[in-house]
Amino acid sequence: MSARIHDVRYRPFGGELQGSTPRAVTSMGRWSALRALGARRPWTAKVVPVVLALIALGPAVTVLGVKSLIGGDFAEQLPTDLVPYAFYYTLIGFAIWAYAAIVIPETICPDRRSRVLDLYLSTAMSPLEYVLGKIVASLVPLLAVTTLPLAVLYVGNVFFATDPFGYIGDNLREIPAILGGGILIAFVYTLMGLAVASLTSRRAFASVGFILLLVISGLGAGALAEVADLGPNARMVNLQALPVWVAQIMIGGEQIDGGDGPFAAANRPDLVPLLIANAVVIVVCTGVLWLRYRRRGT
Amino acid sequence: MSGPPAIEVRGAVRRYGPVVALDGVDLNVDAAATGLLGRNGAGKSTLMKAILGLVRLDQGAVRVLGADTAREGDHVRRRIGYAPEHECLPPELTAADLVRHLAELRGLSRADAIRRASEVLFAVGLEEERSRVIGSFSLGMRQRVKLAQTLVHAPELVILDEPTNGLDPAQRSEMLEVIRRVSRDLGVRILISSHILDDIRRTCDHVVVMRAGRVTLDRPLAARAGEDDSMLIETVTDSAPLLALLAGRGLQVEAAGDLRLRARITGPADRAAIRDAAAESGAGLRRLHPDGPSIEDELLEAIG
Numbered sequence: 001m002s003a004r005i006h007d008v009r010y011r012p013f014g015g016e017l018q019g020s021t022p023r024a025v026t027s028m029g030r031w032s033a034l035r036a037l038g039a040r041r042p043w044t045a046k047v048v049p050v051v052l053a054l055i056a057l058g059p060a061v062t063v064l065g066v067k068s069l070i071g072g073d074f075a076e077q078l079p080t081d082l083v084p085y086a087f088y089y090t091l092i093g094f095a096i097w098a099y100a101a102i103v104i105p106e107t108i109c110p111d112r113r114s115r116v117l118d119l120y121l122s123t124a125m126s127p128l129e130y131v132l133g134k135i136v137a138s139l140v141p142l143l144a145v146t147t148l149p150l151a152v153l154y155v156g157n158v159f160f161a162t163d164p165f166g167y168i169g170d171n172l173r174e175i176p177a178i179l180g181g182g183i184l185i186a187f188v189y190t191l192m193g194l195a196v197a198s199l200t201s202r203r204a205f206a207s208v209g210f211i212l213l214l215v216i217s218g219l220g221a222g223a224l225a226e227v228a229d230l231g232p233n234a235r236m237v238n239l240q241a242l243p244v245w246v247a248q249i250m251i252g253g254e255q256i257d258g259g260d261g262p263f264a265a266a267n268r269p270d271l272v273p274l275l276i277a278n279a280v281v282i283v284v285c286t287g288v289l290w291l292r293y294r295r296r297g298t
Numbered sequence: 299m300s301g302p303p304a305i306e307v308r309g310a311v312r313r314y315g316p317v318v319a320l321d322g323v324d325l326n327v328d329a330a331a332t333g334l335l336g337r338n339g340a341g342k343s344t345l346m347k348a349i350l351g352l353v354r355l356d357q358g359a360v361r362v363l364g365a366d367t368a369r370e371g372d373h374v375r376r377r378i379g380y381a382p383e384h385e386c387l388p389p390e391l392t393a394a395d396l397v398r399h400l401a402e403l404r405g406l407s408r409a410d411a412i413r414r415a416s417e418v419l420f421a422v423g424l425e426e427e428r429s430r431v432i433g434s435f436s437l438g439m440r441q442r443v444k445l446a447q448t449l450v451h452a453p454e455l456v457i458l459d460e461p462t463n464g465l466d467p468a469q470r471s472e473m474l475e476v477i478r479r480v481s482r483d484l485g486v487r488i489l490i491s492s493h494i495l496d497d498i499r500r501t502c503d504h505v506v507v508m509r510a511g512r513v514t515l516d517r518p519l520a521a522r523a524g525e526d527d528s529m530l531i532e533t534v535t536d537s538a539p540l541l542a543l544l545a546g547r548g549l550q551v552e553a554a555g556d557l558r559l560r561a562r563i564t565g566p567a568d569r570a571a572i573r574d575a576a577a578e579s580g581a582g583l584r585r586l587h588p589d590g591p592s593i594e595d596e597l598l599e600a601i602g
Contacts, residue, residue, distance in 0.1 A: 013414060013452030017376060017405030027402040041390055115386045119447070122350055124376040125403050 028133025181247025379448025
């Protein structure tokens with residue numbers, strides 16, 4: 001009788017499987033976000049997200065740089081709001097759109113293209129957990145361009161203020177407004193980006209589709225408001241500005257000037273129609289995602 | 299194997315419009331390695347998806363490891379591993395990252411996922427290549443990655459849909475060896491679908507043949523008792539001297555036509571006796587084979 005040794009360096013897994021929705025969503029979100037941001041991929045995959053995040057941070061860094069250079073005795077003479085928080089979105093609107101257009105399809109299109117979705121759904125992961133994971137994967141990086149720059153600016157303003165605690169006291173309501181506004185913008189664009197990207201397996205098509213949606217809705221809003229003379233509320237079909245207008249109102253109140261361009265206060269619909277329009281966008285995008293991912297199999 | 303059968307299928311019917319993919323399938327699967335054999339379109343993939351709970355049946359029920367796939371699909375999928383037939387691996391991830399990611403999705407902690415990914419990639423022979431991106435892998439290596447991810451959470455049952463599809467002969471042979479090792483050495487029950495008879499013969503203990511959505515054969519691959527008892531002896535010259543010699547040595551033997559004898563044998567010693575007697579009689583042994591259809595004949599008949 002002879003013995004055989006099978007060195008397969010394999011043993012049955014003795015640990016406990018922890019199947020839970022938060023765990024599955026977190027895992028899917030983390031891996032998808034890392035992939036979309038270019039982690040463990042060539043440097044070319046990292047360039048676009050990093051550059052766009054730097055562009056979004058640029059105005060904050062510039063303002064704080066000016067304050068630090070001029071600083072000292074002259075700091076008192078600088079206007080406190082060198083760049084008002086609500087105006088900040090006007091400066092970085094392009095970076096937000098580009099980030100959403102480029103990064104969000106990266107989280108979802110490759111799964112359809114490489115058909116790894118079939119593999120995911122053959123595990124205990126449900127379609128809902130998959131979609132929630134993709135929302136996390138898109139939302140968290142997007143916060144880097146919608147919330148982080150304003151947060152950096154706020155912290156810098158506190159740091160350079162002659163009376164930091166006084167500055168915080170005077171600008172206390174900006175803290176939840178900056179966070180809430182940034183999260184709202186990121187959430188709406190995340191759902192829009194995922195809804196568009198869920199319709200194709202090609203990243204380029206998804207990016208172009210998202211940009212086209214913004215451009216066409218902006219042109220349509222302008223036509224309705226000015227050519228059809230339906231007034232500012234007709235601009236609530238403008239997807240370029242819908243969540244940003246709400247964030248501006250949250251941060252700066254009704255009186256804030258969003259500057260020229262797509263976020264101009266003069267073009268802004270009233271708050272209630274704006275909220276309704278954002279809610280409609282969220283519902284429609286959620287509906288598209290539900291239709292695309294409602295079933296695990298056939 | 300103890301406990302409930304790995305797979306029980308009762309009266310499974312699934313239609314896609316006018317096409318009946320599963321037509322009243324009844325089946326019990328409990329061997330260490332079971333082959334699901336049939337032509338393309340026979341209903342193998344639909345049956346596998348029904349076993350995973352990915353296809354809703356129009357009629358019937360499927361129980362896997364004692365659980366109803368229609369009501370406890372998540373529970374079932376947590377306990378089994380599945381490798382689809384088609385290409386389904388993200389080319390930009392490394393093998394280790396993908397297996398680790400899927401391990402986490404299947405409920406392993408991060409630390410366990412890293413360890414298990416390394417173990418299963420070693421078990422399928424990809425230890426050296428685990429840090430390479432999957433896009434640079436050959437088809438055979440990608441099939442092994444698919445197999446590795448099925449094992450990472452130590453499932454009780456692994457389902458492989460056409461695991462040798464598209465492989466060249468050398469890759470196919472290696473893949474079959476790995477699959478056999480998984481079922482034999484790692485103690486994991488396996489269900490493999492294939493349209494290649496040889497793949498099933500080399501890897502499985504039991505075979506289920508499907509044709510047009512029905513099970514046409516369900517049997518172990520080893521010869522049943524009595525199947526090989528009756529042998530036909532074909533000779534080059536007159537078989538009468540051989541008949542006399544064999545009868546003289548106590549074998550039950552009779553003439554079965556020109557140059558043919560039929561003998562009942564009870565073991566290898568009788569085969570050796572026939573060989574020796576043929577040499578002594580000078581009859582010349584042309585062929586010695588089982589009387590009646592072989593397993594291959596039976597399988598080919600069932601495949602249609």
